[in-house]
Amino acid sequence: MKTAVDLHIHTALSPCADQDMTPNNIVNMALLKGLDVISITDHNSCDNVAAVMKAAEGKILVLPGIEVQTREDIHLLCYFESIETLKDFDCELRSHLYKLDNRPEIFGHQYIMDHRDRIIGERCELLLGAVDWSIDELVSETRKRNGVVIPAHVDRPSYSILSSLGFIPKHLHFKLLEISHSCVSIPPSVKGFRLIYSSDAHSLGDILEREMFLELSEVSVHTLICNLKSQNL
Numbered sequence: 001m002k003t004a005v006d007l008h009i010h011t012a013l014s015p016c017a018d019q020d021m022t023p024n025n026i027v028n029m030a031l032l033k034g035l036d037v038i039s040i041t042d043h044n045s046c047d048n049v050a051a052v053m054k055a056a057e058g059k060i061l062v063l064p065g066i067e068v069q070t071r072e073d074i075h076l077l078c079y080f081e082s083i084e085t086l087k088d089f090d091c092e093l094r095s096h097l098y099k100l101d102n103r104p105e106i107f108g109h110q111y112i113m114d115h116r117d118r119i120i121g122e123r124c125e126l127l128l129g130a131v132d133w134s135i136d137e138l139v140s141e142t143r144k145r146n147g148v149v150i151p152a153h154v155d156r157p158s159y160s161i162l163s164s165l166g167f168i169p170k171h172l173h174f175k176l177l178e179i180s181h182s183c184v185s186i187p188p189s190v191k192g193f194r195l196i197y198s199s200d201a202h203s204l205g206d207i208l209e210r211e212m213f214l215e216l217s218e219v220s221v222h223t224l225i226c227n228l229k230s231q232n233l
Contacts (some may be wrong), residue, residue, distance in 0.1 A: 003216045005224075006030065006208040007063060008037040008077060008152065008178065008198030011048040015108035015128055017202040020119040023048065030060055034210040036202040036219055039063040041077055042156060043127045044097060046090045047112045050083050054115035061219050066090065067152060069130045070138050075152040075159045077178060078142045085145050092141060096133050096231045102126040117199055135161070139172050150176055153200060155183045155189040162187055175230040181208065194231045 009026060010017040030038045038060060040049045044067050053062045064086040065079045080086040102110055107128060112121035133141070142149045151161040151168070154177045161168060161177075167189065168174055176194045179186065183197065196214075201207045216223050 001216050001218065002015060002213050003219055004034060004208075005037040005038045005039075005212055006035055006199050006201070006209040006212055007037070007065065007079070007132070007196070008067070009038055009039050009201045009207060010042055010067075011040055011052065012109065012111040012113065013042045013045055013048045013123065013127070014202065015102060015110050015126070017044075017108070018203060018204070019109065019111065021202065022113055023052040024117050025179060026207070027056045027060060029204045029207050033207055035060060035208065037061045037224060038207075038213075039065040041065040041067040042127075043067055044069065044093065044131055045110075045123060045127050046083075046086050047121075047123065049086060051113050051115045053151070061221065062139055063221055063226070064225055066093075067155065068093065068133070068138055069128075069159065070133055071130050072135055072164045073130055073159055074135055074161050074164045076135070076138055076161075077150045077152050078138070078147055079143060079150070079225065079228060080142075080147045081221055085147065089141065089145055089199045093131060093133075096128075096131045097125055098129060098132065102125045102164060103210060135169070146225075148225060148232065149174075150178050150196070150228070152178050153180045155179045155185070155187055162189060168193070174232065176228065185207070
């Protein structure tokens, strides 16, 4: 089954995202654009994933996810088969966040929302920035929970595995990499890797149209996770 996906979308929890990136706005825009699957991947937190999943019930599939910035300033996308597993991962991650207060007037608000788009809280610690995990530690923490790790926007000159390390570490066994939707030049060093592109949407208009497809036997989180794992073999 040819399945249209966008697996890198931020909500208003990410301080760099627009405040109208609410659960229902995201779901409805994804539906208008004809997507079958989306993933919410806020910076270093999963606080809005459950709300988006509830808003999307019976409408569109939501893959539980998170975007983490490692100690080396590498952005990695981590996906899990259930919201419970993602929350367990997030609980461990919180103890590795650097304790810096957010300054909304500079970085933006970090709103926690419910499935009706009501603001029910705000994260006070700054979610932008690195956590105290190396790339090896992050990959280990994700995979021991049967999750999938994909290096994010490897074509960018900052916050990517190539900009930080200059190479793809063989011992981490990455086969699938994300490139930016706007990528105009594929780095030569990713030759031989499988590539997926996503919007990295911080505003509603940036969410993908039906342009990135995965072949799935059925549209389910389990099948999607299995597909991403198989591409990393």
